[in-house]
Amino acid sequence: MPARHGRLRRVARRQARAYIKATKNRSVIMRSPLPDALPPLDRRSVLRGVQALAVLSLGLARQAVAAEEPASAAAAYAIGIAPGVYAHKGHVALPSPENLGDMSNNGFIIGREAVALIDTGGSAKVGAEIYKAVRAATALPIRYVINTHMHPDHVLGNAAFEADQPAFVGHHKLGRGLAARADRYVAANRDLIGEAGFEGTKIILPTVAIAEPTTLDLGGRAIVLEPQKTAHTDNDLIVRDPETGTVFLGDLLFSEHVPTLDGSIRGWLSVLDTLSQQPAARVVPGHGPASMAWPDAAKPLKHYLEVVASEIRAILKRNGTIEEATATVGLSEKSAWHLFEDYHARTVSAAFAELEWE
Numbered sequence: 001m002p003a004r005h006g007r008l009r010r011v012a013r014r015q016a017r018a019y020i021k022a023t024k025n026r027s028v029i030m031r032s033p034l035p036d037a038l039p040p041l042d043r044r045s046v047l048r049g050v051q052a053l054a055v056l057s058l059g060l061a062r063q064a065v066a067a068e069e070p071a072s073a074a075a076a077y078a079i080g081i082a083p084g085v086y087a088h089k090g091h092v093a094l095p096s097p098e099n100l101g102d103m104s105n106n107g108f109i110i111g112r113e114a115v116a117l118i119d120t121g122g123s124a125k126v127g128a129e130i131y132k133a134v135r136a137a138t139a140l141p142i143r144y145v146i147n148t149h150m151h152p153d154h155v156l157g158n159a160a161f162e163a164d165q166p167a168f169v170g171h172h173k174l175g176r177g178l179a180a181r182a183d184r185y186v187a188a189n190r191d192l193i194g195e196a197g198f199e200g201t202k203i204i205l206p207t208v209a210i211a212e213p214t215t216l217d218l219g220g221r222a223i224v225l226e227p228q229k230t231a232h233t234d235n236d237l238i239v240r241d242p243e244t245g246t247v248f249l250g251d252l253l254f255s256e257h258v259p260t261l262d263g264s265i266r267g268w269l270s271v272l273d274t275l276s277q278q279p280a281a282r283v284v285p286g287h288g289p290a291s292m293a294w295p296d297a298a299k300p301l302k303h304y305l306e307v308v309a310s311e312i313r314a315i316l317k318r319n320g321t322i323e324e325a326t327a328t329v330g331l332s333e334k335s336a337w338h339l340f341e342d343y344h345a346r347t348v349s350a351a352f353a354e355l356e357w358e
């Protein structure tokens with residue numbers, strides 16, 4: 001398929017150039033059992049990595065066709081969405097003894113020396129399933145466990161990876177946010193999932209805090225972590241794989257599952273605007289399909305948030321109440337989303353509390 005390879009090679013070259021540009025102002029963390037203890041690398045080391053990346057990108061164009069197929073053993077849990085990139089679609093449901101808290105998407109990226117995992121599901125048992133999916137795809141060590149934000153369905157599986165001693169990586173505000181909510185998250189999810197399903201689950205706080213765009217090295221493959229301003233939460237972090245143009249957006253992108261708000265509706269709309277202008281070959285939402293086209297995937301979410309914000313502002317303008325808002329705002333969106341009855345009113349009240357003071 002020469003035409004396809006030509007296109008992939010152009011994409012790889014473009015991404016390598018974008019990566020070189022992007023790393024000029026970025027701190028870089030390279031391999032270490034304790035990455036937070038390591039000083040940032042100098043510019044020359046970064047360039048060496050970039051050269052390796054460019055070579056690898058061209059090589060990947062050749063492997064692309066085969067690697068886009070699901071890895072046979074991992075296929076049941078995670079599907080290959082790009083060369084060396086796998087993603088799992090969580091249930092669009094509330095946590096239950098049946099789904100064990102597997103209600104958010106997660107995935108992993110395989111370098112030449114190590115693996116980075118993005119999110120761990122809502123219990124240690126879900127984490128163990130992800131662990132099996134990683135092992136079905138590669139024997140390489142899991143160097144980084146990245147949490148896209150503090151919500152329990154994205155972090156409660158961390159315990160399944162503790163024995164491998166990866167660095168647990170998150171937004172610099174993740175540790176504070178998660179520690180403050182730890183008891184509540186554990187108690188609420190134990191109730192919903194049940195004692196048996198919840199066994200082994202505990203909060204593991206990040207060991208590496210990301211305060212600015214940061215490159216992590218997986219050996220011949222660099223991924224870029226970008227902390228965001230307050231949006232879905234105050235600790236949203238996205239993960240870019242420049243080699244394939246894949247971006248893990250965490251809960252900055254909802255699909256199918258009605259959006260939930262624990263940060264700032266104004267911030268979220270602003271972050272979506274910024275991210276929509278940054279091209280990606282595909283994105284992985286926090287909820288919904290394992291892989292989506294960008295920026296089209298953001299449109300329904302953006303529409304939902306805009307409807308909620310504008311209808312709340314109209315109520316505020318005539319001195320209406322929060323009760324009125326939760327009963328009437330955004331009802332035109334009801335048929336567009338799953339779990340609307342479970343979460344929509346809460347999203348409206350969070351947005352109301354914010355917009356009341358603008």
Ligand SMILES: [Zn+2]
Nearest residue numbers: 149151232251
């Ligand atoms: Zn979330």
